[in-house]
Amino acid sequence: MLEWSAVIAAVAFTVLVIYLVMTLRKVMTTLAETIQTLSDARTAVNGITEEAEDLIHRANQISDDVKGKMEAVEPLIESAHDVGDMIHNITSEVKRTAMQKSKAGA
8 A cells, every 4th residue: 555655646746747847838938938029129119219319309400490490580570560560650640640630620
């Protein structure tokens, strides 16, 4: 009976070792896939980072260009505003003069 117990224990131990080896192989495969996935992700992130830097650089260039153009146009806008003020003043003066002449003629 002692011999059978030893045989059963040896078989159980062998089955356990086989199961552990299979589990470790699956873990190693999963780990290798994880390493590959991380490597791919790192490569993708580096590519995206470079694209983002280019995009930010272009946006800064466009912003500088727009700012320069706005500064160039600002005097024209001020001049147009001044012309509008002068036209308003002339119109007001013409109205005032017309009112005074219509009162004087009445």
